[in-house]
Amino acid sequence: MDTLTIYLAGEIHSGWRDELRRELTSRGLPVRFVGPQEEHDRSDDIGEAILGKQPDARYRDLMGARANTLRTRVLLRRADLVVAYFGTEYRQWNTAADAGAAIAAGIPLLLVRQPELTHALKELDALATMTVETLAQAAEAIAYIFE
Amino acid sequence: MDTLTIYLAGEIHSGWRDELRRELTSRGLPVRFVGPQEEHDRSDDIGEAILGKQPDARYRDLMGARANTLRTRVLLRRADLVVAYFGTEYRQWNTAADAGAAIAAGIPLLLVRQPELTHALKELDALATMTVETLAQAAEAIAYIFE
Amino acid sequence: MDTLTIYLAGEIHSGWRDELRRELTSRGLPVRFVGPQEEHDRSDDIGEAILGKQPDARYRDLMGARANTLRTRVLLRRADLVVAYFGTEYRQWNTAADAGAAIAAGIPLLLVRQPELTHALKELDALATMTVETLAQAAEAIAYIFE
Amino acid sequence: MDTLTIYLAGEIHSGWRDELRRELTSRGLPVRFVGPQEEHDRSDDIGEAILGKQPDARYRDLMGARANTLRTRVLLRRADLVVAYFGTEYRQWNTAADAGAAIAAGIPLLLVRQPELTHALKELDALATMTVETLAQAAEAIAYIFE
Amino acid sequence: MDTLTIYLAGEIHSGWRDELRRELTSRGLPVRFVGPQEEHDRSDDIGEAILGKQPDARYRDLMGARANTLRTRVLLRRADLVVAYFGTEYRQWNTAADAGAAIAAGIPLLLVRQPELTHALKELDALATMTVETLAQAAEAIAYIFE
Amino acid sequence: MDTLTIYLAGEIHSGWRDELRRELTSRGLPVRFVGPQEEHDRSDDIGEAILGKQPDARYRDLMGARANTLRTRVLLRRADLVVAYFGTEYRQWNTAADAGAAIAAGIPLLLVRQPELTHALKELDALATMTVETLAQAAEAIAYIFE
Amino acid sequence: MDTLTIYLAGEIHSGWRDELRRELTSRGLPVRFVGPQEEHDRSDDIGEAILGKQPDARYRDLMGARANTLRTRVLLRRADLVVAYFGTEYRQWNTAADAGAAIAAGIPLLLVRQPELTHALKELDALATMTVETLAQAAEAIAYIFE
Amino acid sequence: MDTLTIYLAGEIHSGWRDELRRELTSRGLPVRFVGPQEEHDRSDDIGEAILGKQPDARYRDLMGARANTLRTRVLLRRADLVVAYFGTEYRQWNTAADAGAAIAAGIPLLLVRQPELTHALKELDALATMTVETLAQAAEAIAYIFE
Numbered sequence A, B, C, D, E, F, G, H: 001m002d003t004l005t006i007y008l009a010g011e012i013h014s015g016w017r018d019e020l021r022r023e024l025t026s027r028g029l030p031v032r033f034v035g036p037q038e039e040h041d042r043s044d045d046i047g048e049a050i051l052g053k054q055p056d057a058r059y060r061d062l063m064g065a066r067a068n069t070l071r072t073r074v075l076l077r078r079a080d081l082v083v084a085y086f087g088t089e090y091r092q093w094n095t096a097a098d099a100g101a102a103i104a105a106g107i108p109l110l111l112v113r114q115p116e117l118t119h120a121l122k123e124l125d126a127l128a129t130m131t132v133e134t135l136a137q138a139a140e141a142i143a144y145i146f147e
Helices: A016-025 A040-051 A057-076 A093-104 A122-127 A135-146 B016-025 B040-051 B057-076 B093-104 B122-127 B135-146 C016-025 C040-051 C057-076 C093-104 C122-127 C135-146 D016-025 D040-051 D057-076 D093-104 D122-127 D135-146 E016-025 E040-051 E057-076 E093-104 E122-127 E135-146 F016-025 F040-051 F057-076 F093-104 F122-127 F135-146 G016-025 G040-051 G057-076 G093-104 G122-127 G135-146 H016-025 H040-051 H057-076 H093-104 H122-127 H135-146
Strands: A004-010 A031-034 A081-086 A109-113 A130-132 B004-010 B031-034 B081-086 B109-113 B130-132 C004-010 C031-034 C081-086 C109-113 C130-132 D004-010 D031-034 D081-086 D109-113 D130-132 E004-010 E031-034 E081-086 E109-113 E130-132 F004-010 F031-034 F081-086 F109-113 F130-132 G004-010 G031-034 G081-086 G109-113 G130-132 H004-010 H031-034 H081-086 H109-113 H130-132
Touching (some): A004 A093, A004 A135, A016 A031, A016 A081, A040 A057, A040 H135, A057 H130, A057 H135, A081 A135, A093 A122, A093 B093, A093 B122, A109 A135, A122 B057, A130 D057, A135 D057, B004 B016, B004 B093, B004 B135, B016 B031, B040 B057, B057 B093, B057 C130, B057 C135, B081 B093, B093 B109, B093 B122, B109 B122, B109 B135, B130 B135, B130 F057, B135 F057, C004 C016, C004 C093, C004 C135, C016 C081, C057 C093, C057 D122, C057 E130, C081 C093, C081 C135, C093 C109, C093 D093, C093 D122, C109 C122, C109 C135, C122 D093, C130 C135, D004 D016, D004 D135, D016 D081, D016 D135, D081 D093, D093 D109, D093 D122, D109 D122, D109 D135, D130 D135, D130 G057, D135 G057, E004 E093, E004 E135, E016 E031, E016 E081, E016 E135, E057 F130, E081 E093, E093 E109, E093 G093, E093 G122, E109 E122, E109 E135, E122 G057, E130 E135, F004 F093, F004 F135, F016 F031, F016 F135, F057 F093, F057 H122, F081 F135, F093 F109, F093 F122, F093 H093, F093 H122, F109 F135, F122 H057, F122 H093, F130 F135, G004 G016, G004 G093, G004 G135, G016 G031, G016 G081, G016 G135, G040 G057, G081 G135, G093 G122, G130 H057, H004 H016, H004 H093, H004 H135, H016 H081, H016 H135, H040 H057, H057 H093, H093 H109, H093 H122, H109 H122, H109 H135
Parallel strands (some): A004 A031, A004 A081, A081 A109, A109 A130, B004 B081, C004 C031, C004 C081, C081 C109, C109 C130, D081 D109, D109 D130, E004 E031, F004 F081, G109 G130, H004 H031, H004 H081, H081 H109, H109 H130
16 A cells, blocks of 8 residues: 555654654554654744744744644645544643544544543544554554555 | 524633623623533533443543534534633643634634643644633624624 | 434334434424435335336336435435434445445434444444434433533 | 556455456556455454453444544545445445445445345445446446546 | 425526426425526626626627626525426536536436437436436425425 | 625725615615624724734734634625625735635635726636626626526 | 646547647647547447446436446546537537536636537636637647646 | 645745745755746736737736636645745735635645735734745745654
8 A cells, every 4th residue: 555644643742753653664564754843942942933033922832833833734634644642741732633623624533542531531532533542552553554 | 693603612610601601691792602511420421321331431431422522513513603712720632622623624713711821722822713811802802703 | 502403314114213203302302303205115116106117126226216315415414413223124224325424424423223233333333423222312312412 | 547546345254355356457457455454353353452352342343443444534535436345145334334425525436236235225326426236347347447 | 394495407498497386386395496597688688787898799798607607606505406407409508517516516416308318418317316307207306305 | 585695805994885785785685794894993903902912013913813804704604605895095915815715615706896906806807706897786796696 | 747637528529639639748748638438339338338238228328327427537536627628519418517517626627619609608618717719729728737 | 755835826026936946945845836827928918828819908817817727726726835925016916815715725824925014914914824024934934844
């Protein structure tokens, strides 16, 4: 089968993307990964890096988010599959928004959430195409697409 | 103008919906409100209330969420406007998912988030049609549609 | 809330629709029901009733199905919710096709299937917005939309 | 012409896919085939294979179906054509659901159904882009696209 | 059931619309009819009637057609059903274009064509939701929607 | 016919809307008008009126525009027809953006542009459903929809 | 630029396609052509060639048209541009239906019609992205896309 | 990542496209550029170049615009990203229309507008995915997509 493009929605503080990438590439699957900027500072600074100093924190954030949104919307439109990962540490509302957008756009959604989050994420669980609890399970589910 | 149907996405623990409803109906605006079940226990129990005892917490949550999703998807399809409210206390990932779905479906989104959440919600701020910080501001923005 | 229009997909041999209608109207819910022609002979004969005798059974069926499809597509486009009921006796492939069409069109789907059909209908269960096993449960789920 | 991607919806118990593949590849047509998992046990076990033992048969089936759905939705989105095959032995409701989804998504549908099923499948016959009775006919119809 | 809005596509020279309207209103069905301008001269003159004399016949026609298109697109967007009538006398290419647009937009299409046109209209027959040969049959088919 | 909802896109400095409204209501046509805020100062101040003083002119404008966009997107989604008026005095880029959005959304567009603007607006002329030069002509074209 | 896929809708009796192909390939433009079956007898016989003798002419035509529709819908979904050619000799209603479908699907439409057909095709002229009178003009218009 | 196709909407009088192309290709980014015809006279003459002398300026413009629209609609459908550039000198209403169409079609929009235009373009600023003031900033924003 052709290469699958997988959008990796989720927090950018931990190394979960590397782990999932390792899991999948080690299986030799033809997957390409896209997703939000993973360097946290770069992601926060990008608005002012492009547009210069903003008058206050609110606009620094808004301009940074617009730059990140330009990036992620272009990439999301090309995705065959969205993986949304939720850890316990961060609120990651943009992950949930990306998940909602994927569902509304008819892009299959694979939700990865730790057991402690079962209750907090039950609505996304109900909307997701499939839900798993670990990245190893996510890798197995994605590998299954190629069987 | 005809009645506007407003979907109120957000936490169901606090009284923010009543406050917004009061703000708008006191102005005599022809608005109808829809949204998730606001009785918290009812919302959590609905799956088992309909389907009977589930084998464990995960499936109790999943079945409850499916019942709530049936409800909210029917209502969301009729909304002219989605108001997504974020307070500091709860993670409300389903609120973010509803917001993402509204954006993807082309339903205008009014984001209400307290100043402390500016950074955490910057991506939704960038995607929202408009963002405000208080319910009074939200009411003014909605009232403006009728001017 | 306004009246909900509910499309009742499913076999037309048994009285399940009357039972569901009774359940819902007895609760005084503002629901309107649409769906396939429920008089079986009328449904089978309609093609020849309109177009006259067809050369053979295949075309008698095709012309009857086209007349029924004209009817159901007009009605399905107006539905807020699709209820798909599966009993054990009939194959009801058009029920499954209507369910698939509803999902693809973003119309919420409430699946009603007897426990014996759990395995045979597992894919539709995964695609449905919610799945229940009895008409009483279906009525509760629909009533919940109005709470 | 470029390669056509054909989604083969239908039962996974018999060898109909191999037969159709043989028919088409023997003609040297540039076709790529996608579809549901064809190893029956693998398809039934996949949910627990990924997520571990589930509390009961219902959830074993639901989780297996979600894994299969993740797989099939990714593949269906890339299809140029859906072939839906119905034999007399199985109920294959998910085949009908895939067919309905294809129609609703505007993907052309080629229905293959044995003559005995003419009446039971008349609605799908009316909705299909074309209906044939044998795999040899299906292969001819697909080959015709390349003429 | 609510009123159905039926768009009557087809030639405007003969009285077929009146005949169909009579057939349906005599049955007391809640139908509303929309469609192209039926006064032939008015339809041909409307461009210059609004915009003044055009430099030549081509632009007189184009401007008239744009005025008629403004009218028909507004009306077509509200239709529950499109009836496309073909008689033997006129080429009625815009009828076929309206039919194609209805199909592509997912609006059910009822094709009415005289037997002599079977071969010439076979592709539209294949695309239509249903095809009949007389206005009386068309009225029966529409009445069937209300049964 | 039911009431038509007409979105009036265009400059808010001149009285063109009143003129068009007069033209149409004097004919007793069942039309409802929606569109941008027509009080210029109110439109420019609305962002700060709701959100309070902004750090600089750029953000004052952006916040005002978001409030106006919330308003216009809600209204545009309900329009049966968009009238886009261009006078010679203002650049009215948002009028052109509304026109482009209407075309992309399949809402018929009636373009009103003074003869001096023929060249500058030729691309919109090509995209519009119909183009006229005066408000009296626009009123005639809209009245024609009701004939 | 990448190769453009051009769907050639129109009569299959004359050699207009060869002429247009010659015009374009002689310019060395990267275009690929798709369209209906051009061998007239093959196109008329295909239904019975695949399905066997049909009971009468009507069903022979319907089955042939379904086979052709399967072919053309697969091809039309991949087109970047639709060229619809109308000569004076044939009624070519399926050409008009393809044109209407292209417009409704947002695929740009280049209409080629001889001057004698100006009046008969005025509505399609108004709906087309561009209209020309000769194949040489059509080739120039397509070549312009690559400039 | 694969090549991104960027549609460059904006005036064709100045050399802004060359500047942006230089900025991006000098960074070795895999981008392909499409957009309107950049030779001004060619763009204005194309209608008559293809169709011959038109009766007056209005139709010369309309036919030219239709030829340009055929070109730009084909190209816009393939774009991953639309850059809309506004300078102070020209009204560029078609740029705004392209921007509106991109937004309505869900194609991310990067708005480039000089500071003097902040007020005039505030609505597009609110609708754009991101807004910058210089081409160097636009290049940085696009480059960020590839990081």
